Amino acid sequence: MADSAKLPTPLRYLLQLLAYAAFAAVIGFFSAKPAYRQLADNEAVVKLSFSHSAQLRQPCRERSAEELAKLAPNMRSKQDCPRERSRVAVELDMDGKSLYRIDTPPSGLHDDGAATVYRRLAIPAGPHRFRARLADGPDGKFNYHHEADVDLAPGQVLIVDFLSGSGGFVFTHGR
Amino acid sequence: MAATSFPPPTPSLSVLSALSTLRRGEERLSGTFDHAFDPADNPWRHLGALAFLCLVVAVASGAIAYALYDTSVSGAYQSGLRLQNDPTMLGRLLRGLHRYSADALALLTVLHLLREAVRGHYRGVRWFSWLTGAPLVWLLWIAGLTGLWLLWDSRALYSVTATAELLQALPLAPDLLARNVLTADALNDRFFSLIMFIHIGVPLFLLAAMWVHVQRLSRPRLWPPRSLAIGCLVTLSLLSIAMPAESLGPADTGHVSASQSIDWFYQFPHPLADIASATAAWLLAFAFTALVIALAVLPRMRRSSAKGNVSLPVAQVNLANCNGCSRCAVDCPFGAVEMIARTDQRRHPRQASVIADLCAGCGICAGACPSSTPFRRIEDMVSGIEMPGASIASLREELKRGLASLDGPDRVVVFACRNAADHAALRNTSTLLMRLECAAMLPPSFIEFAGRLGATGTVIAGCREGDCEYRLGDQWVQQRLSGAHEPHLRAVVSRDRLHVIWSGQDIAQVQAAVASLRGGMSGKSSNQASDKGTERVTHSSEAHHD
């Protein structure tokens, strides 16, 4: 470095101070700001989420005597139960209009696991009538229904879960 | 000229030219910091080291914080509040240091990556440092992201949910993850322990990966210069006090804030996934990683696929002239010289041996070797270690012929590093330009030799101080000339007639140095262009050969 180009020492220290201040400002600022707008002010959220093992695709069936004879001795179980489960179809309507629908296959290598869904949906806040239907049988017919009126404040979350143990759809919402 | 100019370090000239514009901008930016900082303490030239400092601060403050934290779902949030409300401010300092050093680490890593990219440090021998840098980015992101979750405030809940949504886009069927934080009841201590495990394990792994990252460098600058380290620590501490890193409201699964404060250094993928899509965010991340890897791997694959093979210059050892002093091994910036047991019959116990894969072709070893001296019988003119195509003999020949062809009473020789700039404009009837791969390739004895051959002044020009393309060149030149490091420039050589200019692309500085040597020819010497280069030598014990 050419000495002649050097600035006076106090000025150099001042510039160092500025450099550190700029560094701190960038870190301090972006560590929390600018806030990210994930919803409009008048929006609420619906979370549709469930993990459900649907009905088997085919019912179990008695094997005939000839069929049993053909099988290896250790495989000779009376019933033939295919492991594959049905697809799960869900329709969620809000105020009579479709909000979300999905038709999802079971998980697992042999299509024998639970069907899992998670979706986050922004909706206008306010009173709404929600209607949920689910089909989990081989015929694809909607065999579960639930309907509820919910008044959602801005930012409030409505969770639409499905728990077959609790008899079907469960709507929960925060304050 | 042909004798000292290597083929460029990469076969691809077009890449080089595309880089050169960016490179010039980078150097200008780096130069602006020199107005405030000592060139050796310039923060822009220590980005990796500053990042490492921040990593260590984050790990150390994290270890203390862990001791003070209740790591259960219900206790975590309260622990955060307790620390930030601690009346002694120590809790605030601790939280601030942990958070802001992590944020600074992200920023510094990105800048470090950009700087190394602009300088073309993904190719040549740097491929290893570059490639091992890629996983550091991922590890860093995972560490930072999970750290923000541990506070279990509303931002943490937002981020866990958004990350679950991100993971959902990957073909791993992880829709279940989101269910862990769907309701307050769903979140359990086991899930929380898992997050804690990741947040502690990944940074420790990061430290280990750092060790690998600098494996191929000799004398890696892991720690920034002391003044910078202090400046950085004081800045982070003051920031922690002035702008406390605080928890937001408690996590509430029943509520989403319309406007969410996020830490952009680690949580930027969430808005990105919202605006584009989760798939697009992943594609971007994978494309970035693929690009980083390709930059290092493709040129190597091309080179090893024999055809069009442009072999890089690799230092060669000449055993007859190697006394095993190990100076070359000490000075090599890339650890490319090993000292091994003698393979010939000579009495010296050891000899130098070059690991070709690690050699950057800088020639610094040739500048270090005691047998690289022009004061020898011409038939012995082979150094213990030297560059093919730029041997000591050819350098001597070029210097001799060049000086003989100059006119006038003031004959100046400029030894210029070809990586710093194209110094061709300096060449005229009374100035000899000698291009070197690195300024430190010049054995100091050549300066004395040039004087004997009638040069009235010598200029050594290289990259900016602390900015050497081969990492350590400027350091060795300064130490050799000041007598702090072998081989020395003998004390009898007039320092008034020698200017060392770390000017980078700024050729005007070199021109000014040449002019000042000319101006000083008849009267007093003028040293304005150089400080360290003209330091008096305090002791000298130049050994010319073995």
Ligand code: HEM
């Ligand atoms: C946690 C993040 C990182 C830290 C703390 C870090 C730190 C360092 C340090 C201390 C050095 C030694 C500098 C020297 O001695 O000259 C270095 C060198 C290097 N780093 Fe990193 N690094 C990080 C990430 C990266 C990344 C992401 C890349 C690029 C993909 C990268 C590329 C390089 C290269 C190419 C060098 C060699 C520079 C040279 O040979 O002059 N680093 N790094």
Ligand code: SF4
């Ligand atoms: S030229 Fe010499 S100093 Fe440079 S990398 Fe190769 S062995 Fe090391």
Ligand code: SF4
């Ligand atoms: S500096 Fe020269 S003499 Fe010394 S070990 Fe290296 S090659 Fe041999």
